């Protein structure tokens with residue numbers, strides 16, 4: 001296979017060369033010049049465009065040498081007739097062809113040009129053309145492998161996010177059905193007891209148990225909302241508003257929210273991505289920023305959803321984003337990609353941090369709305 005071909009052919013390797021040449025004498029000169037060198041070559045000669053096309057279709061050649069002007073056609077016609085998407089190196093071996101033709105040949109992708117009087121350099125020119133082709137194929141292969149691996153990573157991230165959301169929804173359902181149901185039943189029981197009890201000491205115990213139960217009911221509702229943001233049913237703005245007010249209450253950090261459109265409506269996966277981005281950004285602010293103010297902006301202007309969470313805290317150092325155990329921002333980046341968007345982190349030491357999610361909305365119809 002061509003991929004396995006070494007950069008420079010080894011002396012044992014047979015190089016299959018197709019020589020497009022109408023002069024038998026010139027062909028003999030080329031064979032003799034190559035026989036003197038270290039390359040082992042098998043050279044076939046063709047004279048016409050039809051014979052060239054037929055030879056190319058029949059067997060794979062490692063290299064093509066071609067005279068420029070041939071009866072009724074030029075080497076450029078031969079080069080352009082090649083159908084293979086990775087053609088072998090094509091070297092013009094000709095008399096003087098003129099500058100315009102040489103430029104046109106290079107423009108069309110021909111590998112090199114050597115004057116027929118300069119056959120002593122032929123071996124070196126062939127080696128160089130093979131090296132260039134080898135390097136180009138190796139780069140193409142590496143690029144393709146990288147693209148495939150990035151695609152696999154993106155698919156995996158998407159799968160992971162979907163699994164996490166499904167798992168969260170399932171846990172939220174269980175808390176609602178099992179724990180929520182039992183707590184509500186226990187609450188009713190305590191209410192019944194307090195209606196039928198007159199002993200003040202027992203009533204005080206019942207009240208204290210009711211308070212504890214109310215606390216547990218509140219906690220289970222909060223956990224459920226965090227697991228499955230049902231609040232998103234009221235739209236992204238309302239959901240982020242709910243996040244922001246809870247954050248402000250818990251941390252005491254003044255939190256402002258602004259939007260160009262309180263009723264902005266985007267596909268569910270984008271909504272969830274934006275919501276989780278705001279959630280992780282706020283969690284990070286409370287853990288690391290040491291700030292006094294957070295500003296959240298949501299916009300759907302110019303058909304791009306942007307969500308920006310900015311704090312006035314200590315900022316993130318570049319090395320902090322590369323911490324091996326930190327998955328928050330890395331996860332947000334992957335998550336943004338799954339909905340066709342991207343994440344920017346902008347920060348200066350002592351001057352705060354901005355986490356910005358951008359998602360073009362022009363193609364959002366590809367996502368289901370539910």
Ligand SMILES: Nc1ncnc2c1ncn2[C@@H]1O[C@H](COP(=O)(O)OP(=O)(O)OP(=O)(O)O)[C@@H](O)[C@H]1O
Nearest residue numbers: 284285288289315316320321326327328329330353
């Ligand atoms: N708003 C912020 N202000 C200052 N530093 C921040 C801020 N957000 C993140 N950082 C820094 O960037 C690092 C990476 O954040 P990231 O969310 O990726 O990971 P983490 O919060 O450390 O861990 P995880 O999110 O996986 O639980 C943090 O460890 C912290 O040092």
Ligand SMILES: [Mg+2]
Nearest residue numbers: 280284328329
């Ligand atoms: Mg984090």
